[in-house]
Amino acid sequence: MKTIHLINRPEGTPSLNDFKFVEEEKPTPKEGELLLKTLYVSVDPYIRGRMRDTASYIAPLELNAPMESQLVAEVIESKNSNFFKGDFVTGMLKWKEFQTVPGTGVNKVDKNKAPLSAYLGVLGLTGVTAYLGLEKIGDLKEGETLLVSGADGAVGSIVGQIGKIKGCKVIGIAGSDEKINRIKTKFGFDGGINYKTTQNISNDIANSCPDGIDVYFDNVGGEILDAALANMNKFGRVINCGAISIYNESEIPMGPRVEGTLIKKSIRMQGFTVRDYVKDFGPAIKQIADWMQEGKITYSETIVEGFDNIPQAFLDLFEGKNHGKMVVKV
Known part of the structure; x- marks a missing residue:
C-alpha cells in the first residue's frame, strides 16, 4: 500500500x-484495533x-513521516467490539491507503443521513x-x-448562509466573477467583491456595506483584513479564523497599525481555533444538520479523484482552484 510522507519543510509556497x-506493507489490526x-x-x-x-495550537508534522488530516474511512476488519466491518468513521488520520487505529480515535458516521464526503x-x-x-x-x-472573506470557500460559504438565517445583510469577498456569482445565487449572499479585479478594496467594501460592518469573518x-477594519462600525467584532494570504510568506508583511482603530471604535478582534470548543461540536453539527433538512443550508465540494493526487489538491488550495470544500476521493 502507499502512504505520503512530508520530506521537506518548505520555505514559501510548498511544492510536490x-x-x-x-x-x-498493509497492516494487520491487533486486539482493540480497527483496519x-x-x-x-x-x-x-x-x-x-x-x-x-x-x-502552534496543533503539533507540527514530523519529517519523513506520514502527512495527516481529517479522513473518512471504511472499517475493513474490526477487533474492537464497538465497531463492525462495514462501518464508516472519521478522524484525524494518516495519508495512507490502509491503516490500523484504536477504536478511541475515530467516530462513526452514517452514509444514509448525508454523503460521506459531507462529514469532512x-x-x-x-x-x-x-x-x-x-x-x-x-x-x-x-x-x-456581516462581511466574509474567502466567501466561496469551505468555511466562508457556510458562514454566509448562517448570517442570512440570522437575518443579517451578508457581503462576500472572493477571487473570481464566477465565485461571486455562485455566492449570490447558490448561497444567498446579498453582494460580493472580486478582490482580484478591484481597484480599491476598501472603497468597494464601503460601497457594498454603506451602513458599515458589524461582524467580519476573516479567512x-x-x-483585505486591513480594508475591512477601516470599514468597521463601533462595537464591531472581527473573527480571525484564517490567514491564507500570508501562510506561504517567509516573513510576515507589515500592514497598518490597528490599535488606533480598535480603540476608537471599541472593536473586538479575536483569534478563533475550533479545537478550543470540542465540547460544543455535537450541538453545532446537530443544528447544521437541522438547517440542511429544512433547506436553509447547502454546500459545495471540489472532489479530486485518486490517492496520488492528494498533494496536488492541497497545493491547489493556494491557487484558489477549489469552490467550497476540497476533498480527495481515494
Whole structure:
C-alpha cells in the first residue's frame, strides 16, 4: 500500500517536491484495533502551518513521516467490539491507503443521513468552524451587516448562509466573477467583491456595506483584513479564523497599525481555533444538520479523484482552484 510522507519543510509556497510516496506493507489490526481503508481525504489551508517546525495550537508534522488530516474511512476488519466491518468513521488520520487505529480515535458516521464526503465539510470541522466562530465571537444580531472573506470557500460559504438565517445583510469577498456569482445565487449572499479585479478594496467594501460592518469573518488576513477594519462600525467584532494570504510568506508583511482603530471604535478582534470548543461540536453539527433538512443550508465540494493526487489538491488550495470544500476521493 502507499502512504505520503512530508520530506521537506518548505520555505514559501510548498511544492510536490516536499512530499514522497512510500510503499508499506498493509497492516494487520491487533486486539482493540480497527483496519481502515481510506475513502475521502480533507485537504485544508491550516496544514501549511503544520509543515513548519514551530509551536502552534496543533503539533507540527514530523519529517519523513506520514502527512495527516481529517479522513473518512471504511472499517475493513474490526477487533474492537464497538465497531463492525462495514462501518464508516472519521478522524484525524494518516495519508495512507490502509491503516490500523484504536477504536478511541475515530467516530462513526452514517452514509444514509448525508454523503460521506459531507462529514469532512459541512457536517465536519468546516461547518463547526463556521457555526462556532459566529456563535462564540461574532454574536450576530438581526439586521447587522456581516462581511466574509474567502466567501466561496469551505468555511466562508457556510458562514454566509448562517448570517442570512440570522437575518443579517451578508457581503462576500472572493477571487473570481464566477465565485461571486455562485455566492449570490447558490448561497444567498446579498453582494460580493472580486478582490482580484478591484481597484480599491476598501472603497468597494464601503460601497457594498454603506451602513458599515458589524461582524467580519476573516479567512484570509493581509490587505483585505486591513480594508475591512477601516470599514468597521463601533462595537464591531472581527473573527480571525484564517490567514491564507500570508501562510506561504517567509516573513510576515507589515500592514497598518490597528490599535488606533480598535480603540476608537471599541472593536473586538479575536483569534478563533475550533479545537478550543470540542465540547460544543455535537450541538453545532446537530443544528447544521437541522438547517440542511429544512433547506436553509447547502454546500459545495471540489472532489479530486485518486490517492496520488492528494498533494496536488492541497497545493491547489493556494491557487484558489477549489469552490467550497476540497476533498480527495481515494
